[in-house]
Amino acid sequence: MGTPPVVAVVGPTGSGKSDLAVSLALELGGEVVNADAMQFYRGMDIGTAKITHAERKGVPHHLLDILDVTQEASVSDFQHQARQVIADIHARGKRAILVGGSGLYVRAALDVLEFPGTDPTVRRTLEAELAAHGRAAMLARLRDVDPASAERLSDDRRIIRALEVHQLTGRPFSSFMPRREYYQPAVQIGLAVERAALHERLAARVHAMVDAGLLEEVRRLDAAGLRAGKTACRALGYAQFLQVIDGSATVAEAAEATIVATRQFARRQLTWFRADPRITWLDWQDPGLAGRAAALCR
Incomplete structure (x- = not known):
């Protein structure tokens, strides 16, 4: 029996990808590999909706918290790391479950994609x-x-x-330029959302982040050099709440700006993933979602 396909769970932010990845890991005997560029950063927890240790339900998660906020995320570095982790998971007889909404990072892990060097x-x-x-x-x-x-x-x-x-x-x-050709066998599952419901969910999630201490998190990361990083300081929520620290926005204004930016980002994610005909789309609110997704992976 050959190596099983990599499973990738994709879709817009706020659609429940992390929860589905954990359910699949428990069902299939898998481990999760993060492909969300902003979740690479240590300390960026509230604003990235990073899955908590309790929510992981004992499932090993890889490539979370691997960078300081002053470091720059690199797609080519991620490609190398992700493929190594996936190979290791499969070598141990487990299933690798890639999860994230950063489209280029997902393709870097899954597809035949070269990154020429620079000088x-x-x-x-x-x-x-x-x-x-x-x-x-x-x-x-x-x-x-x-x-x-x-x-x-x-x-x-x-x-x-x-x-x-x-x-x-x-x-x-x-x-x-990338080709839609898998580097190794893969199954991609996309979470199909109802836009109005997603918009409501994203607004509620941003307000929950504020209540959970997003401003304090940004303040702490600012002291740790957040603004010096080329990637981390542009993250949704962090850029907006830095303005609160600078006195150029109120918390309410920063929250509203974050909601608008997050909705726009979700729309771009959907455009990116819908262009890939290899993705099988499942209803994000289907009560039988985990079972249907697991069936696709067997």
């Missing part, structure tokens, strides 16, 4: 040339070596990145 010296040289000669000249150069990228890229940062990748690898940047 600060090459990058600085290209940026200097951009400053000297302008975007049109750089785009013309890109068109010579990678017409597909030149056709679809329009901002300076991405044009520089595409030229850097070609210079470092000899391959067009477009050749590194």
Whole structure:
């Protein structure tokens, strides 16, 4: 008998992915692998709705609390770590259950997806040339070596990145674009939501976070260097409540801004995941959800 497929539970924030992952782990003899980029951070618990130890029900969880807030999350680093963890889980005869709403991180773990390296010296040289000669000249150069990228890229940062990748690898940047091809067998389960109900749930969740001490958590992380990190300080809720600390917003204003931003994020997540035809969608409020999901994984 070969290695069982990786199970991935995906969908928008607030849809119940963490709870379903635990139920599947208990049903299938599995362990959970986090693919939510903001849950990598130690101390970012309330604002990320990080699953508590009690809610884990004894199921081992991997890749939670692996970074300080001053560190930058990296998709390529995550890919390496996630694949190692998944291989280890399977080697022990368990099922790996990937869970998260960070679409690119999910695909990095599941799909054939390469991340070309970077070189600060090459990058600085290209940026200097951009400053000297302008975007049109750089785009013309890109068109010579990678017409597909030149056709679809329009901002300076991405044009520089595409030229850097070609210079470092000899391959067009477009050749590194992800394909919907699994790195190893996988089953993806998506939680289909009713939008109005999700919006209500997200608003209630933000208010519950405020009541649970979100402002105090942000204050504590601010003292630990939150603003110095490139990734963590942009997290939903944290960016808004830093404004409360700065005196430019009230708690009520920050909560409302967080609700709006979270709803917008959920909409982007749904757009991302709905584009993947390999996902089987199940009703997030189905009383028999765990059983239906487990049946898909057997």
